[in-house]
Amino acid sequence: MRNLVRHAVRLTVAALTLSLLPFAAAPAQAAAGTFRLSAGEQLGTNARLVSPNGQFALVMQSDGNLVEYAPGNRAVWSTGTNRAGSIVRMQTDGNLVVVAPGNISVWWTGTNGNPNAALELQDDGNAVVYGAGHVARWFSGVRTGSGDSGGSGVGARIASIARGEAANAARNHETGTNCNYYSGALSAGSKCAGGWRSEAWCADFARWVWGQAGANTAGLTAGAISFQGYGTKRGTWHAGASLTGVQAGDVLGWRFGGGTADDHVGVVVAVGADSVTTVDGNYQNRITTRTIRRGTAGVAGYTHPQS
Incomplete structure (x- = not known):
């Protein structure tokens, strides 16, 4: 009998304890x-x-x-x-x-x-x-009467496509040395496995994304510096690390080696008061999303796309 009483007490305590546990609140x-x-x-x-x-x-x-x-x-x-x-x-x-x-x-x-x-x-x-x-x-960059400003139109499409590719596990990386989907899609570089092609591909990724969004890609090449040349020719290149006026869809240029020519580019997908987020092809051998602070050393400037 005493064993039955103790068992009943344990069940009662257990039930009380469960009743006091917090439930996971739905968002x-x-x-x-x-x-x-x-x-x-x-x-x-x-x-x-x-x-x-x-x-x-x-x-x-x-x-x-x-x-x-x-x-x-x-x-x-x-x-x-x-x-x-x-x-x-x-x-x-x-x-x-x-x-x-x-x-x-x-x-x-x-x-x-x-x-x-x-x-x-x-x-x-x-x-x-x-x-x-x-x-x-x-x-988002959308403002009344703004047309294609920052988050609307081609800029929004570029940012959305770049985000989507970063999440695409089937092709957000390279195989072997620089063998990647985006150079293959542009018929650039040298042949490698699975229809992909091999070359340094940060600019190929940015060029492919711009093209998919309907931006004008004339004059762009596998060279990161080609985006600065594109912007200089069209008046859409903005030099400096402060990134004043940068918008989603722009391509940001880097000079990692300390030289005078850009050696890396990334696609701008979000803009904050003191930071900018980019999606970069061929960064650590894959597509990488990075957020940097304005004024970061090595940033050369950015180019705005034209339709």
């Missing part, structure tokens, strides 16, 4: 009609943010693409993710992430390191991730 959904996605909140399928003036909407579409619409139901910016069933989440670390089924991150702003940042859709059409002190850490 909060943003309130309907709000302009703000706060830390820990998400937009599910067909949910949206609406600017305070009601003119702009940021919609997490059922096809998995996060799209901003301007008056007239005109799409002016998107992540280009197209993974059905995706959601967009404002993480508590400050990173805004599109998450596909299977908990796979397929697009992000690279703003982690800014705890409790929030995304706001402004009256001017710009979607902005604000960190502590309401300091902008990333923005």
Whole structure:
């Protein structure tokens, strides 16, 4: 009898203990009609943010693409993710992430390191991730009447394609020495396995991404310096490490060797108040996403694409 009593007591204590354990909270959904996605909140399928003036909407579409619409139901910016069933989440670390089924991150702003940042859709059409002190850490670049400025048009397409390739495990790396998909797609370099081709490929990656987005790639080659030449010829090259005016879709040039010619390039995918995020081909033998601070030594400048 005493054994039965002790067993019953143990069961009671166990049940009480289980009742006190915290349940894992599901991510909060943003309130309907709000302009703000706060830390820990998400937009599910067909949910949206609406600017305070009601003119702009940021919609997490059922096809998995996060799209901003301007008056007239005109799409002016998107992540280009197209993974059905995706959601967009404002993480508590400050990173805004599109998450596909299977908990796979397929697009992000690279703003982690800014705890409790929030995304706001402004009256001017710009979607902005604000960190502590309401300091902008990333923005889409869309503004009323801006046309193709920063986050819209070809710039947005370039950034989305570059992000997608960074997440593409089938080809976001090289095999052997410089054997890569992008040189193969451009019929550049020398033959290697599987239809890929071999040569130093940071510029080939950036050129391929621009071409896929519909940008003019005339004059671009496998040489990183060709992007500076492209911009100089067209008046879209901006020298200096401060990166004043840089936009998503631009190509950033580096001079790692300390010489006068660029020897590496990366595609700009996000712009913050004091940092820039790029997706670089042939960085550590793969496609790598990097966030650098403005003024970083070795940055030569950037080139803006033309359609």
